[in-house]
Amino acid sequence: MPENLDHLRDWIGREERRADWLTPDLAAKFHATLALPGAPPAEGEPAPPMIHLCLAQPALPPDALGGDGHPQLGTFLPPVPLPRRMWAGGDLRFHAPLLVGERVTRVSRIAGVTPKIGRTGPLCFIDVEHEIRVGDDSRVAETQTLVYRGDDAPAPPAAEPAPEGETVRDVETTPTLLFRYSALTFNGHRIHYDRRYAREVEHYPGLVVHGPMQATLLCLLAAEIAGQTPRRFRFRSLSTIFDGDGLRLHARRTEAGVSLWTSRPGGPLAMSAEAEFA
Numbered sequence: 394m395p396e397n398l399d400h401l402r403d404w405i406g407r408e409e410r411r412a413d414w415l416t417p418d419l420a421a422k423f424h425a426t427l428a429l430p431g432a433p434p435a436e437g438e439p440a441p442p443m444i445h446l447c448l449a450q451p452a453l454p455p456d457a458l459g460g461d462g463h464p465q466l467g468t469f470l471p472p473v474p475l476p477r478r479m480w481a482g483g484d485l486r487f488h489a490p491l492l493v494g495e496r497v498t499r500v501s502r503i504a505g506v507t508p509k510i511g512r513t514g515p516l517c518f519i520d521v522e523h524e525i526r527v528g529d530d531s532r533v534a535e536t537q538t539l540v541y542r543g544d545d546a547p548a549p550p551a552a553e554p555a556p557e558g559e560t561v562r563d564v565e566t567t568p569t570l571l572f573r574y575s576a577l578t579f580n581g582h583r584i585h586y587d588r589r590y591a592r593e594v595e596h597y598p599g600l601v602v603h604g605p606m607q608a609t610l611l612c613l614l615a616a617e618i619a620g621q622t623p624r625r626f627r628f629r630s631l632s633t634i635f636d637g638d639g640l641r642l643h644a645r646r647t648e649a650g651v652s653l654w655t656s657r658p659g660g661p662l663a664m665s666a667e668a669e670f671a
């Protein structure tokens with residue numbers, strides 16, 4: 394670790410609250426971007442799980458953004474002195490669906506700051522708890538884990554090819570898909586649309602396929618296989634997928650629910666996830 398990061402724990406407990414409308418327009422754009430089957434839900438109908446990631450995102454002017462296109466660190470998230478942000482994982486509990494047309498409030502709280510040394514060097518994990526409410530009614534409880542890495546951190550060492558699932562779906566990871574998902578989530582992170590920045594500044598071979606989009610596709614696949622929205626959905630991002638790689642979604646039914654994972658075709662495990670229904 395370049396320096397002692399214990400002082401960042403002072404940020405634990407910091408809260409932020411934002412509100413938004415789940416409009417029919419957003420529901421239609423989410424449906425179209427992810428190529429979901431059938432017609433998008435109309436006003437008053439349940440919206441698909443994970444659409445909340447598109448809601449109540451911070452809307453800041455350009456001078457409040459960092460060089461990576463995200464809000465500058467030290468506003469809500471602590472000022473971690475490691476520049477490269479990635480989405481590391483999540484743990485979500487779905488209490489009840491959001492309905493199209495509802496006014497949604499997102500209450501966010503810094504819940505953890507955990508420095509570690511990984512195989513690729515210093516890592517700092519930040520846990521953010523979000524509660525997605527309509528009035529006093531909690532619909533989704535989510536813990537997001539973000540990770541910050543050093544400037545010169547290498548890619549994790551190559552791993553074995555991931556096994557194939559019982560159910561397999563291929564998704565074409567075009568720049569258009571990545572751009573449209575960034576737009577839906579109002580995510581300015583340049584690693585998803587600025588190829589020169591992704592290569593020259595963050596040393597990736599291509600545009601990065603969003604962790605939350607992979608998680609959304611896996612959660613929707615779990616819901617399709619089980620015929621219902623999971624009660625709990627957990628995931629971890631273990632290696633990165635780039636545009637042009639192709640994204641393969643895998644699923645296998647288990648006693649407790651559905652195990653899911655992503656890879657590029659023939660590539661190592663990228664995201665691993667569990668959906669529970671009881």
Ligand SMILES: CC(C)(COP(=O)(O)OP(=O)(O)OC[C@H]1O[C@@H](n2cnc3c(N)ncnc32)[C@H](O)[C@@H]1OP(=O)(O)O)[C@@H](O)C(=O)NCCC(=O)NCCSC(=O)C[C@](C)(O)C(=O)O
Nearest residue numbers: 479480481482511512513549582603604629630631632633
């Ligand atoms: C994070 C990397 C570099 C660590 O790779 P490593 O080889 O350095 O780590 P390690 O040696 O395997 O593990 C070190 C410690 O970290 C833990 N660990 C290791 N991984 C995770 C994880 N995911 N979640 C939680 N914990 C993790 C692991 O369990 C261990 O803990 P321990 O010492 O206590 O045993 C590696 O796992 C990696 O490259 N993951 C892929 C990340 C990725 O591609 N994310 C999606 C794209 S970025 C994105 O979508 C952005 C977005 C949407 O714009 C946005 O943030 O807003």
